[in-house]
Amino acid sequence: MSSLLLMAPALLLLLAVFVWPLLDYAWLSLQAQSVFTGLETVPVGAANWQRLLADGRFWQDAGQTLRFALVSVALELVAGLAIALLLHQRWRGRGTVRSLALLPWALPTTVMALGWRWIFNDPHGPLNGVVQSLGLATVPFLASPDLAWVATVVADVWKTTPFVALLLLAGLQMIPADLYEAFALEGGTPWQGLRRITLPLLRPYIFIAALFRLAQALGVFDLIAVLTGGGPASSTESLAVYAYLNAMRFLDFGYSATVMLGMFLLLLLGAAALLLWRRQAEVGA
Amino acid sequence: MSRRLTAIALGLLLALAMGLLSWVWARPATVVRVLMPAPFADATADLVATFNRAHRDVRIAVTRGPFETDAVSDLAISSLLLGDSPYDLLLMDVTWTAKYAAAGWLEPLDPWLGPEALEPLVTGARAGNRIDGRLYRLPLVADMGLLYWRTDLMAAPPRTPDELVAIARALQQQGKVRWGYVWQGRQYEGLSCVFVELISGFGGQWGPGEAGVGLASPAAARAAGWLQQLVNEGISPRAVANFAEPEALQSFEAGEAAFMRNWPYAWQELQRPGSAVAGRVGITTMVAEPGAAPAATQGSWGFSLLSGSPHPETAVTVLRALTGEASQRRLVSRYGYTPTLQHLFDDPELVAERPQLPQLRQALDQAVLRPLNPGYAQLSDILQRQLSALISGRGEAATAMARAGRESDLLLRASGQEVGR
Known part of the structure; x- marks a missing residue:
């Protein structure tokens, strides 16, 4: 009983900031509340949910959000691991480089997105400057539905790789050095050391980094809003951008809540899959 | 003795007068709060300052909003959704009017401005302000492709x-x-x-x-x-x-x-x-x-009166002053905005400064409104x-x-x- 009492403040806080808004959204998703109802709430049963299931744009955006999240997080893990391994070695100037490597992460997203919008500019941006100096035709990075999403991934990888690198670096420092010494005495090569010692022991950190980053990437909003505004042809639009459009532009709060909840349910599924995968990986190990 | 009494009496009187005076001076002015996109807040800054100097009982407080149209709309909507808007007047894009009116955020201007409020305006500035026969917005500047x-x-x-x-x-x-x-x-x-x-x-x-x-x-x-x-x-x-x-x-x-x-x-x-x-x-x-x-x-920005304004009449006075002829002249000659008052397009003084005005007028006569x-x-x-x-x-x-x-x-x-x- 006393344990419950001690936990009460934390539980109340969770209820207030997490459960209550969620319930509020669930209720709102069963109402029509939009500019067409004069912002009055009118109960409409499952109408919003039926619309969601049939809404091609929701599913298109869900696919695009998933593609963005998976590709960028995968790239960030690979690049982050490489950087972490590098920064873990002892070399001159490491301290300076360690702080410099964090810079992209410290930059506000809107600022860096504006920067990338300029870098990708066709034809005046620096990237197209390089393309032109190679004698090639400029590339409309942000104006082509096939390229624009790649551009969003590149910007995201640039921005958040330092975060992954930092988490993994912390993990590397937890691995005792004598493990490697013993391994070297037994005649193991550094490459084998990476595969047999580093990666297995780093797994929990990789998992945490992936979980954090996936949760963030699936809710991506600011980067896309500034870099492409969701275009061209909505090819970079994420679910968060769509929910925002419904609420703040179309003043359709009932449907916006439904989109947000739909996104939340998809996230939940994703997290469950990840946890399951991890449990299986542990059993297998 | 009597001299001392007189001195005291005079002192008291002086104190009373000063108290009265300071009460008059310090009597709180009605504050009319206006949200505008940053470029307009900058362009109207001296107009607002002039107005505030000339009126002791009214003070215009301008909130300098963001630069982008959408960002201004987000800011306005976020505060309007909370019910008690912190603004009396809002400078609105022409496409917002129908939405804001349907949401119940705007107060009709007809009771103050009368049925002929739009008459002095150029054709391409008249449309888009009236919804279901009610006037919800008075344009400050015209705009067109x-x-x-x-x-x-x-x-x-x-x-x-x-x-x-x-x-x-x-x-x-x-x-x-x-x-x-x-x-x-x-x-x-x-x-x-x-x-x-x-x-x-x-x-x-x-x-x-x-x-x-x-x-x-x-x-x-x-x-x-x-x-x-x-x-x-x-x-x-x-x-x-x-x-x-x-x-x-x-x-x-x-x-x-x-x-x-x-x-x-x-x-x-x-x-x-x-x-x-x-x-x-x-x-x-x-x-x-x-x-x-x-x-x-047709583009254009115009002022709307937000419902829930505690002093709508004063707010309309401000709206009138900011959209009036003196204000428009200044916005045209100093900042190059397009006026909405019809007769300003033929004004020799303004045309001398802005030779493109007649062409703008022509374009405005062909203005088409978005739904x-x-x-x-x-x-x-x-x-x-x-x-x-x-x-x-x-x-x-x-x-x-x-x-x-x-x-x-x-x-x-x-x-x-x-x-x-």
């Missing part, structure tokens, strides 16, 4: 879409310009603005009441197809699919393009030192097919998605426009509105 052309490259501007393409292509082949025509093709409101004047120029109309809100029509398909053709044939750069106003201006200002679609503000930017085309730019209305009238998309509908933002979004796909090389114009028409009809039906045949 214009076709900018290079006076050094051609004798007269093109009047039809075909002429524009022919002139542009010839100039590109001669190597005089890199691009023929730059405009706003990014997936945002600017793209709808490009389209609404073009569909008129192709003999159509975008708006509820038409079948497929006018998009399931040959005119819509031809207008959209023309935009697609511009990109496909290299008259416009592929990058136009991510162009907003600044990108188009940048390209035209660098002398890269023969034509540009933009708003009146671009005129001043193009005349600045450092502009490659200063003194070599003309303005006219958008091209139209033979037989169809050229059209200019005045509470669901406008969503109608516009549906259109933008299809247009953006076409411009970035996906799909076929007639099919895309028919789909946009169907989606628009669905939306209007779901909201309980009548849909055209």
